[in-house]
Every structure is written in structure tokens, then in C-alpha cells.
Amino acid sequence: MKKMTRFSLIVVVLLVTSIIAAGTVWGYSALRKVDATANDNIKIYYNGELQAFTDTDGSKISPVIINGRTYLPLWAISELVGVDIEWDGNTQSIYLTSNAENPANTGTPKPQTSPTPNTNTSKPSNTTNKNKGTIDDPVKFGDTYYWSAREEYIDNYASADYSFTVLDVQPVTLDYIESLGFSLNSNASNFDYAMVTVKVTVSNAKVEYGEEFMNLPFYRRIWGTETPTGQYVIGGTDFGFEGSLSDKAEEAVLDSKGFIKMIKAGEVCEFSYTGKAIIPLTKNAENYLVVEKDASLDYEDSFLYFRLK
Template sequence: ISFTCSFDNVDIKNLLLGYYFVILAKKESFHSLIHKIFNILDGTTQSIYLSSESGNNTSTPKPQTSPTPNNTSKPSNTTSKNAGTLEDPIKLGDTYSWSAREKYIDTYASADYSFTVKNVKPITLDDVESLGIRYGSNAVHFDFVMITAEVKVSNGKIESGEEFMYLPFARDIWGSKTSTGMSIIGGTDYGFEGSLMDNCRATVEDSNGFIKKLKAGEVCEFSYSGNIILPLTKDAENYLVIRKDGSLDYYDSFAYFRLK
């Protein structure tokens, strides 16, 4: 299925985003379709879409020699003083913190967040496909890295109703962007062993394996870490881009993280 759609209705965007995370909760591979609808493309953006052969694939990639330079920077493990913009991205290993209140389907969700890129290592397309992830034919034009990230959510609240605990607070991996503004929309943080979103979901499961629910008036906090497969523009400095706050203007809603 392939189509192009653009719209400015924020309520429709939030409704689709809600369906997107419900699909993730059910481990169904519908990610690329929603990603096409939800993201806004510009003239410097390339899209890379994926499918997962198996949501239960437990193989682990074996990093091989890659055109992507090895990361030789030692993570700093400090609170970031950078703005998190394209012009002032977060240093590798620094923790970036922010607060957000966003529309989520038919309620509002608010929380304090922190996000840290802990490690980055190059992997090959063969490594990616060994996990059961299949990218389109244009994937041969990109490099790939495996990112280990840590996310913390505190003071998490919804203002009405009830929701699965992690869904209103999940941050979207938008893709990668170079220091000169070239973009690749895409990235995989679910559907393979050790993935960021699979670990997030496991963090908020009860003893019977069901995802806990959060009701209005309750407060939650949780933290998790896991891996992200990210495509990169070749021969350029690339940043990881996440959607930090959907309530902001589009270009202000992202945070940028150095990968070396």
C-alpha cells in the first residue's frame, strides 16, 4: 500500500498517533503506513520504510566492518548544557531533560522526560536483516548504526479517562539528519530483541504480562533502555532526531543528539 497524504488538522494527527501506538502495543507491523501519514516531508528528506518478518525474532546482530566510522568518543554521562537543536545538538552520553504537555487522543498527557544516547556502533544491512527487519531497495544507499538509549519518564499524568501506562509518554524516533539538513525519516525501535520500545513495554507489564493502565489522577514514573536501528546519510555527520513534544511548532518539536 502506498499513498501520499498531507493535512493540518492537529486532532486527526493525534488520533492517528494514538492508533499508531495501539498498533505497537499489539505488536502488529503497520509502522510504515502510519509513518507515511504522520510525517511531513520537505525537499531535503528521504524516507526509508521497513517491515518486520517476525515480532519475536530473538537473533542478535554481529557487527561487521562498515563504511560508518567507529565511534571513538567516550560518553560524558552528564546533564546536557546544549539546546538540543540542529545547530546545538546534545553531546554523546549527555542526558537531555524537558517537560511536555500534549494532546493524546481525547485527553492530555504531561510528564518530565530525559533521554540519553549511551552507545553507538556501526552495523551492516545484513546485520539489520538478520533481525528480521526488511528495508526497501533504497537501503543500500545508507549506512546503519545500532544506538543504545536510556529514557526516563517521571510525574506522568493524564487528565481524563485511562490509558495503557506507557503509550501517552512514548517518544517517536523520527530518523536522522545531517549537520547540513539532509534527512532520512526512518528508524526501528521495536520488534527485535533488546529494542527500546519492546523494553519500554516490558517495564510497565504486571506479573501476568499485561500492560498496566494509568487513570486520571494517578501519577506514574518508569525508566528503560534499549536499542534503535538508525539509517544514516553516507559521508556526513548525522544526528539522531526524536520527537520530544508534539505540542510545539513542528520544527521546534524535535531534539537532536550527536552520534560521535
């Protein structure tokens, strides 16, 4: 692991400051107001190269002055100096990891690219994905994938930041599936089956109109499985048995009386859940778990692919 440079240490300070300022649902006692001034004239150079920071919508990001000190968003600096960032909204914890593949501190400036404005495919700004999540570059087993989405939900719109991790995969038999109370059709023996355990986090979750049950607009549906060669099986059972993914998603948003919480327009919520699903597998082939990422995208772009081994 690389030693943290003085510049990297500044990132940590920026990180803590930004989280205190940006806290929402959890930990109100940690919030405090500050007077800040954006200064468009301040220039940032890295390894002698002038840097231009832009947000995910393409707008310019300017340094902010607070009590005589200069601040920038953590994600902008972290990408320059080679630090991967993970944010756990449930525990208000930030995890920093040195990224050996990043060209930081090598004397070679990192190229600047302009983000695509107004898309739903960008990941939350304080995270780093190691894979694209496509069928050609699936998420590695055990890795966490982060993204943001704004989708139509019935007659409403829901937006949130998400993360998804495959924690465990265990083969299961048809007898075991029947023991859970499920009926199997005549084609069931044409496939293998596995029980997957996954963790989902939902943060910065909002609806735009009225109110909705908190779990439903943000539930990530398992589409099925697909092989690297394009063979696929649509389906998966994520309900109806102890520890199922849908049950755990509901449990995560129950109030003290056991009722599902509601989210109203203008409110923000965060929750996470870990649950199980039974998935069909193409026999004698490597299979990827396919999860619905963003229903607002074109069909082929709306899914994420996760390795199962």
C-alpha cells in the same frame, strides 16, 4: 572540583528536605506531613543583590517557614551558587555536580531572567541541560537531556518530565538487519545504518481523562537522522527485535502477571527503560539522532538533536 561553600551545603539540606516532601509513587514510608507557612516579606540577597525567584509559569516563589527554618526550592538556589542537579526518580537519588561555568561565588551576581509563562519547553526544575538540543547546538554524546511536555494523545492529554540519553552507537550492515527478520527495499544501500542504545526516563507522568496504557502516551518516538547541513533521513526501527526500544518501554510497565499497567486520571507514575533502535544515516557525513520532544509545539521546535559520536 570546587569546594562546597557553607551556602552550597545549605543547598544539600534543602534538596533532601524537598525530596522527602515531594515523594510520590516510590517510597511511601519516607513521607511525612509538615506545617509550612509562605512568607512574602522575606528578602533574599546574593552578593549584595536582591534576588527575585519565579516558577516556570512566571509566578512568584516565596520562602517557606517550617519549624522556624526558612526553605527555598533547590533549583532556585542551585542556579545561583553553581551546582548542577540530576534526579533519578527510579532510585530516589539526587546527583550534585559543581558547575565551573557558573559565576557563583565570584562576586558577580547571576543575572535574573523572567521565564516564559505557560510553555511546554521548560525542563524539569531540578535539572540542568548543557546544550539546547537544537540542530545548531545538539546534545553531546553521552549527555542526558531533560524536558517537560504536555501533549494531546488521541482524545486525551498526557504530561510528564522526560530525560533521554544516547548511551552507545554501533554500525550495522544490511546483512545484519536482514538477519533480524527485516525486509529491505531497493533504496536501502543508499544509506549507512547504526544500532543506537538509549535510555529514557519518565517521571511525574499524568493523563487528564479516563485511563490509558501506561507506556503509550509517554513514548518518545525516534523521527530519524539529520546532518548539520540539513540532509535528513526519516525513519528508524525501534521494534520487532530483541532489546528494541518499544519492547523495553512495554516491559517497564508490566505488572506481576505480565499485563501492561494502566494509568488513570489523577494518578502519577514513573518508569524508565533502556533499549535499542536501528537508524539510517546519510553517508560520508556527521549525523544527529532526531527524537520527537513535544508534539504540541510547532513542527521545527518539536524535535531534539543528539550527537552520535
